[in-house]
Amino acid sequence: MEENTLAVQYSYDSSENLYPRRVLVTGGAGFIGSNFVHHWCNAYPEDRIVVLDALTYAGNRQNLATLEDREQFKFVEGNICDRTLIDKLLEEEAIDTIAHFAAESHVDRSILGPDAFIQTNVVGTLTLLEAFRHYWNQHQQPDHYRFLHVSTDEVYGSLGPEDPPFTETTPYTPNSPYSASKAGSDHLVRAYYHTYNLPTIITNCSNNYGPYHYPEKLIPLMCINILLGKPLPIYGDGQNVRDWLYVLDHCRALDVVIHRGKPGETYNIGGNNEVTNLDLVKMLCRFMDELASHHLPVKPSMDLITFVKDRPGHDRRYAINSSKLKTQLGWAPLVTVEEGLRQTVGWYLTHRHWWEPLLSEEYQAYYRQVYA
Structure with a gap:
């Protein structure tokens, strides 16, 4: 991916790709989905990649602009709840792998309007599962077919300061409409493996960050507000803790799970980077002051930090134990x-x-509603 200039070198073993895969990526124009598409196209240029995205507010076709001319790449605008479209794509494109990213994913928006989260995250996932089940059966249940369901650590609820990190066996205790909808979709995916033997795999990741992240989320919001000289709103006392995972590390993990993961299993993916929201914002301010000192309306950037009323049901701490993924599949951030x-x-x-x-203007109205 041309935007990745990290000194870290990512290497891929293409010999693991025993079959030239034909991958349907739902939500592939979104943040994590588009990074995954770039990763896969670079790692496995012979594979067919079909992106399905409804291009809602958080989907941006520009995220995939550098891939549009690739012979093995195709973009389709459409909704995962459209069963007719899904059936058509599976057959016409001879799909053997679904990487399912499509989801409503912002907690604040789920508080303001939960209906869309149930429709997309639960009904949409059910639609995909049913389509893939019938397609898989019609093709004599090939062993290498996969349905990868990309989920979140928020389904596990909130941790206390001294609690051990989430594992794959941590009970589900979602505390927001968003996390409840993702928990529901996780349960459906698990049930389709146990009921129909459908080759599904679930991953639960910690907070991602990196290129193409929509501005409503914490890190891009802070970066953009610093550049615009606007306040940096931090919920409550700023001591909520998150485990931060660089999005390209996440894509590497998903690659490993598709190629080496066992159907029916869940794998947690974390960055081993627990940071309070306040400390995270201070780090962003420090890097902005260093890298953009001549372009900032307000200096030092920390002067922009503003504490606002906490969000309802705000989970205090997330932390992920990724030892299963490291031990069994050899991945580490x-x-x-x-x-x-x-x-x-x-x-x-x-x-x-x-x-x-x-x-x-829609974004500005949403911003005012949340942070006023």
């Missing part, structure tokens, strides 16, 4: 939070043309 944040700040500095058009 390569990027420290300092390296990844510096890279991410640099990306937003050089991609103003990407994020400025996203600050629409």
